[in-house]
Amino acid sequence: MSSSHDEYSSDEESFDEKTKSQVILGFVDAPIVTNSEDPEENEEPTIEDTFIGGQPIWLHPDSKPSEKSLTCDVCQQKLALYLQAFAPMQGKLYDRVIYLFGCKNTKTCSNKKGSVKVIRGIIRDKETVDRIKQENQDALNKEMDAKLKLEKKKQLNEELTKDLFKKKDTANPFGGSSNPFASPFGSNPFDKKSQEEKKPEEKKQPSYSEVAAKNAPKPKPVKKLDVELPEYNGYFVYTDNERFKKQVNDPELDKYKHLIENADNDDFDDTVGSSTTDSALNPQTSKISSMLEDKYFENFSNTVKHNPGQVLRYYLGGKPILYNGKDEVAKKFLTNPPNIPRPAYNPSSERQFELQLMPKAIMDLEDATEISDILNGMSWGTIIVCTDVEDYIPEENFDENQVGYIEEWCGVQWEESV
Ligand SMILES: [Zn+2]
Incomplete structure (x- = not known):
C-alpha cells in the first residue's frame, strides 16, 4: 500500500507536508495598475492588501506619517516604498500596517544608516473597531457551528459503526493499517482549516467578484496623495505557509x-x-x-532554494534568516536573547522580529533588464523588521481620524562590496 502513499504525495508538487514551517511567505502576484485610461482596468490596492513598490496606501487618506519618516537621512530626498504589509494583530480591535521605505539614490546612500526606514501604522476609528468586533463575533459563531456539526457527525459515526459490528462481527473492512485513505502523517483536514483561520495577515488575490465590486460605491474611497513619493514597480503579494521540498x-x-x-x-x-x-x-x-x-549565507540560500519566488518572510516573534553572520545586524541576532534595540517611545517594552524583505523583491521592484541597472540598483541581501512587542503607539501620535504612525527598527544586511 506504500505506492498509494507515493501517489498522494505527488499531488503536493514534491513538497514535504511534514516540514511545513510557521513562516508565512509572500510571493509576487499581479501588477498594481493605477493610471489606466480605462478605469475598469485599474488594480489599486487597499490597506488590506500586501504589496511591494508603487505608492503607499495610508490608513486614512488625510492621515500621513511625519515628513521626516519619509525622508532619507543621507541625501534628504523622499523615500520610495519597498513593501506595504497588512498585518493585523489577533485579538486587537484595530487595523495595522507595516510600511518599509528605501532611498532610490543607491549610489550615494547604499550601505548608509537612515536610507531605509520602517513605519508601523494603526487605525482604531469607530468604524474599524465595530467591523472587527463583528468579524470576531462571526468567526465565533462559525466555530460554534462547526463544533456542533462535528458533534453530530461523531454521534452519527458511532451509530453507523454500531450497526456495522452488529451485522458483521468478523472483520472491519475499514480498519487495519492498510487503509489507503489514511493520511501518512496523521493530519486531519480540520487541522488545516483551523490553521488557515488563524492567519489574519493572509490576503488572497482578489476574486472576480471582489474586483467587480470595486465599481459599486465604497464606504471609504482611497484618495490619491497630493505629493507622490518616488516609486518602484508595484506588485500585489499573496501569501502561503513556507513548505520545504523533499529534495533540492x-x-x-x-x-x-x-x-x-x-x-x-x-x-x-x-x-x-x-x-x-x-x-x-x-x-x-x-x-x-x-x-x-559564511554558514549563515549558506543557510540563507538553502532556505530560499525551497521557495525561490519569496519576496517576504513573515514570522512574528520568530527568527529571521541572516544573509551573513558577520555584520552589525547579524550580531544583534546571534546573541541569546537577541539584542534588538528597545523602542525609545516605550522604554519598558522590547522589540521582536516580525518580517524580512528578501532579495527576489529587488528584481521585481527594479525590473532590471540591463547589467548597468543591476550594478546601479539596490544592493542589500535582506532587510529585517522588528516591532514593539506591546504594539504601542503614544497617544499624541494619533490624529482626529484615530490613525497613529511610529518608526520602528529595521536592520539592513548589505551586499558585501566588491
Ligand atoms: Zn538618500
Whole structure:
C-alpha cells in the first residue's frame, strides 16, 4: 500500500507536508495598475492588501506619517516604498500596517544608516473597531457551528459503526493499517482549516467578484496623495505557509562547495598547488568561496532554494534568516536573547522580529533588464523588521481620524562590496 502513499504525495508538487514551517511567505502576484485610461482596468490596492513598490496606501487618506519618516537621512530626498504589509494583530480591535521605505539614490546612500526606514501604522476609528468586533463575533459563531456539526457527525459515526459490528462481527473492512485513505502523517483536514483561520495577515488575490465590486460605491474611497513619493514597480503579494521540498539539488552550489573543499585541503597539503592557481586565475572564485564560508549565507540560500519566488518572510516573534553572520545586524541576532534595540517611545517594552524583505523583491521592484541597472540598483541581501512587542503607539501620535504612525527598527544586511 506504500505506492498509494507515493501517489498522494505527488499531488503536493514534491513538497514535504511534514516540514511545513510557521513562516508565512509572500510571493509576487499581479501588477498594481493605477493610471489606466480605462478605469475598469485599474488594480489599486487597499490597506488590506500586501504589496511591494508603487505608492503607499495610508490608513486614512488625510492621515500621513511625519515628513521626516519619509525622508532619507543621507541625501534628504523622499523615500520610495519597498513593501506595504497588512498585518493585523489577533485579538486587537484595530487595523495595522507595516510600511518599509528605501532611498532610490543607491549610489550615494547604499550601505548608509537612515536610507531605509520602517513605519508601523494603526487605525482604531469607530468604524474599524465595530467591523472587527463583528468579524470576531462571526468567526465565533462559525466555530460554534462547526463544533456542533462535528458533534453530530461523531454521534452519527458511532451509530453507523454500531450497526456495522452488529451485522458483521468478523472483520472491519475499514480498519487495519492498510487503509489507503489514511493520511501518512496523521493530519486531519480540520487541522488545516483551523490553521488557515488563524492567519489574519493572509490576503488572497482578489476574486472576480471582489474586483467587480470595486465599481459599486465604497464606504471609504482611497484618495490619491497630493505629493507622490518616488516609486518602484508595484506588485500585489499573496501569501502561503513556507513548505520545504523533499529534495533540492543545486548543481551550482555543489560546484562551489567542491571549490571550498579544495581550498581547505590546500591549507594542509602543500603538494597540491593547482587549486591555488585556479583561484588566482579566477578572482570570482575566491569571492564566492569567502561568501560560502559564511554558514549563515549558506543557510540563507538553502532556505530560499525551497521557495525561490519569496519576496517576504513573515514570522512574528520568530527568527529571521541572516544573509551573513558577520555584520552589525547579524550580531544583534546571534546573541541569546537577541539584542534588538528597545523602542525609545516605550522604554519598558522590547522589540521582536516580525518580517524580512528578501532579495527576489529587488528584481521585481527594479525590473532590471540591463547589467548597468543591476550594478546601479539596490544592493542589500535582506532587510529585517522588528516591532514593539506591546504594539504601542503614544497617544499624541494619533490624529482626529484615530490613525497613529511610529518608526520602528529595521536592520539592513548589505551586499558585501566588491
Ligand atoms: Zn538618500
